Amino acid sequence: MNYDKLDPELYPTKLYLSPEKDKLFEKGVWPKPFAFNQDVVNVFDNMISRSVPLYQEVLTCAAHWAREYYQPGTRIIDVGCSTGTFLELLGRFLKQNATLVGIDNSQPMLEKAEQKLVQIKQIHQIEFICDKAENCSFENSSVVVINYTLQFLPLQVRQLLLRTIYEGLVPGGLLFVSEKVKSPYPQFQETITRHYEAFKAHNGYARTEIERKKEALENVLVPLTEAQQVQMLYDSGFNQVDSLIKLHNFISWVALK
Ligand SMILES: C[S@@+](CC[C@H](N)C(=O)[O-])C[C@H]1O[C@@H](n2cnc3c(N)ncnc32)[C@H](O)[C@@H]1O
Ligand SMILES: O=C(O)C(=O)C[C@]1(C(=O)O)C=C[C@@H](O)C=C1
Numbered sequence: 384m385n386y387d388k389l390d391p392e393l394y395p396t397k398l399y400l401s402p403e404k405d406k407l408f409e410k411g412v413w414p415k416p417f418a419f420n421q422d423v424v425n426v427f428d429n430m431i432s433r434s435v436p437l438y439q440e441v442l443t444c445a446a447h448w449a450r451e452y453y454q455p456g457t458r459i460i461d462v463g464c465s466t467g468t469f470l471e472l473l474g475r476f477l478k479q480n481a482t483l484v485g486i487d488n489s490q491p492m493l494e495k496a497e498q499k500l501v502q503i504k505q506i507h508q509i510e511f512i513c514d515k516a517e518n519c520s521f522e523n524s525s526v527v528v529i530n531y532t533l534q535f536l537p538l539q540v541r542q543l544l545l546r547t548i549y550e551g552l553v554p555g556g557l558l559f560v561s562e563k564v565k566s567p568y569p570q571f572q573e574t575i576t577r578h579y580e581a582f583k584a585h586n587g588y589a590r591t592e593i594e595r596k597k598e599a600l601e602n603v604l605v606p607l608t609e610a611q612q613v614q615m616l617y618d619s620g621f622n623q624v625d626s627l628i629k630l631h632n633f634i635s636w637v638a639l640k
Contacts, residue, residue, distance in 0.1 A: 401427075620640070
């Protein structure tokens with residue numbers, strides 16, 4: 384990544400993604416539950432960028448909102464930071480030195496994140512916490528980002544985590560959250576799923592890979608409806624919630640304390 388040529392005022396569209404291609408569901412012994420293990424981590428950047436619609440745009444949008452709502456002297460926390468792709472992008476985009484925290488309970492993910500943020504560490508204070516997010520403190524944070532992570536937590540843990548995030552945020556603090564959701568209307572859910580799977584096929588996944596992944600995610604990734612997720616945000620204490628981006632069954636919101 385050539386940091387010299389990146390003007391922080393530019394719309395930072397280029398993500399730092401490792402090139403290893405996701406072929407996990409091409410072969411191997413399936414079905415088995417999906418897990419963020421070493422095999423997944425090795426190909427994760429390719430997997431998520433080919434599997435989440437508008438992934439690059441969502442992270443870019445989160446970087447813009449984070450820069451705008453960041454309060455000097457506080458922390459910016461990425462929950463479920465995976466290989467550090469968002470924090471690396473944000474680190475290039477923030478104009479002033481900041482404290483950036485990545486939380487993830489997968490040690491292999493954080494090993495990749497450490498490598499990815501080597502140069503960013505020369506600009507910002509970087510901290511990685513390998514723990515369940517629900518065990519962590521969010522005190523003195525002005526921005527918390529949680530993209531495509533709540534969906535993997537037990538339902539009762541999601542509400543507890545969002546309440547803890549709300550209480551840890553400083554006044555005027557921002558939560559940026561993205562999730563896979565389900566339509567409350569069965570016919571729409573079928574149509575959206577068909578279009579989402581066509582999106583995956585367009586990105587090079589074979590039908591067998593798509594089916595095997597879907598089976599592996601059963602009961603591992605548990606989506607809510609938009610309305611359920613928004614209600615959970617209000618129940619956590621947030622008083623302003625708005626949606627920013629949605630394509631197929633993936634949506635992003637911002638919430639203000
Ligand atoms: C789909 S990935 C998130 C993608 C990432 N936010 C991004 O935008 O590239 C979900 C991540 O959440 C992590 N995770 C799952 N359950 C967690 C928990 N209870 N606490 C912290 N991290 C968790 C996984 O290890 C994985 O890295
Ligand atoms: O729902 C799916 O089929 C996906 O592949 C989505 C999803 C996600 O939303 O996190 C699932 C697992 C991986 O983390 C990458 C993408």
